[in-house]
Amino acid sequence: MALASSALTALIPLSILVGAVLSNVVHYDAAARIIKRYHLTGAGASAVQSLFSPAEGTSASVGLFGVVFLMISVLSFARATQRLFEQTWELKPLSVRNTRNGLWWILALGGYAVVSALLSAPFGGGALRVASLLCEVPVTAAFLVWSGWILSAKRINWPDLLPFAVAGAVLTVLCSVSAKIYMPRLFNSSVERYGVVGAVFAMISALFTAMLVLVASAALGREVRDELDRIRQGRRPSDHAVRQEWDSVVEQTRSRWRTVREQVSRHQTRGPNH
Numbered sequence: 001m002a003l004a005s006s007a008l009t010a011l012i013p014l015s016i017l018v019g020a021v022l023s024n025v026v027h028y029d030a031a032a033r034i035i036k037r038y039h040l041t042g043a044g045a046s047a048v049q050s051l052f053s054p055a056e057g058t059s060a061s062v063g064l065f066g067v068v069f070l071m072i073s074v075l076s077f078a079r080a081t082q083r084l085f086e087q088t089w090e091l092k093p094l095s096v097r098n099t100r101n102g103l104w105w106i107l108a109l110g111g112y113a114v115v116s117a118l119l120s121a122p123f124g125g126g127a128l129r130v131a132s133l134l135c136e137v138p139v140t141a142a143f144l145v146w147s148g149w150i151l152s153a154k155r156i157n158w159p160d161l162l163p164f165a166v167a168g169a170v171l172t173v174l175c176s177v178s179a180k181i182y183m184p185r186l187f188n189s190s191v192e193r194y195g196v197v198g199a200v201f202a203m204i205s206a207l208f209t210a211m212l213v214l215v216a217s218a219a220l221g222r223e224v225r226d227e228l229d230r231i232r233q234g235r236r237p238s239d240h241a242v243r244q245e246w247d248s249v250v251e252q253t254r255s256r257w258r259t260v261r262e263q264v265s266r267h268q269t270r271g272p273n274h
Contacts, residue, residue, distance in 0.1 A: 003080050003211035008204050010077040013070055014110075015052060033117055038180060044187030047199035078102030081214075082151040088218045089156055101150045108150075112143045133173050141169035144217075163228075164221020171213045179206065 031052035035045045079095065079102060086093050119135050144165040148156050186205060190198030 001208060001211075003077075003084065003214070004204055004207040006073075006077040006080045007207045007211065008200070010073040011207075012051070012200075012203075014074060037117060038183040038187075040184050040187055042188055043191040044184060044199065044202070047187065047191040047196045050196050051199050074106050075099060075102055078105055078151070081105070081147070084215060084218055085148050085152045085156065088222050089152065089160075091152060091155055094153055098151070098153050101153055105147060105150050108143065108146065112139070115139055133177065136173055136176070137169045140172050141165040144168045148218075160225050161221065163224035164217050167220045167224075168214060168217035171217055172210070175209060175213055179209075 031049045034040070034048050034052070040048060079098075082098055082102060083093065085091070116136060116139065119132055119139065141162075142165070145158055145161045148161040148164060149158060183202070183206060187199060187202045190202040192198070194201060
């Protein structure tokens with residue numbers, strides 16, 4: 001949730017500003033790209049258009065203080081992602097000392113977003129859509145490897161990041177497919193309930209899912225890397241230790257499931273009286 005909140009406060013104003021700057025050179029409309037990518041219609045599309053477009057009769061501009069606060073928001077998001085890699089790979093925190101690499105990562109993130117949009121834009125459905133998704137996997141994997149390398153200040157080797165990148169790329173593409181189905185419904189229902197601010201709630205829900213994929217992929221990638229290292233070194237736990245660990249996981253899962261069922265049962269019992 002912290003990553004999703006940082007992404008929201010950084011990417012929305014950055015998208016508006018980039019759209020205003022690029023509009024003087026090429027036709028670029030951040031709202032139109034989001035609407036087209038997720039096939040938004042009706043109230044959801046109108047809310048996104050209002051959110052990313054300047055008020056009528058004005059233009060998107062930013063002063064000195066606006067630049068300062070925008071940079072703080074963007075770098076805050078970069079440092080939050082940096083801390084993810086540092087904690088997952090148990091590295092010493094660098095904080096603001098890695099600011100330059102954070103800026104490079106933000107620029108690369110914008111480039112990745114453009115490339116991803118270009119890959120998905122020309123294709124409709126069927127075989128062409130499948131080909132587009134297959135092209136997104138290596139692009140996403142390459143960006144994730146580079147992200148871990150640059151945000152860790154080059155302290156994580158590229159090969160060590162490959163399991164994380166492969167898992168992240170596959171899960172990201174699967175989420176992209178699911179988003180095209182679920183996002184229009186999410187935007188429309190949120191906007192109908194809360195107005196334009198509902199688009200913000202829908203966006204933070206989408207960003208939460210994306211950040212959840214990132215965190216899960218990082219954890220999975222680190223575990224796979226460690227397991228591969230143990231296999232290469234010939235270190236393998238005994239069958240008895242594996243069975244104990246599996247029994248512990250099963251028992252914890254059953255215990256949590258029983259707790260959830262009891263809470264749901266109590267809630268249903270109290271419902272009619274409240």
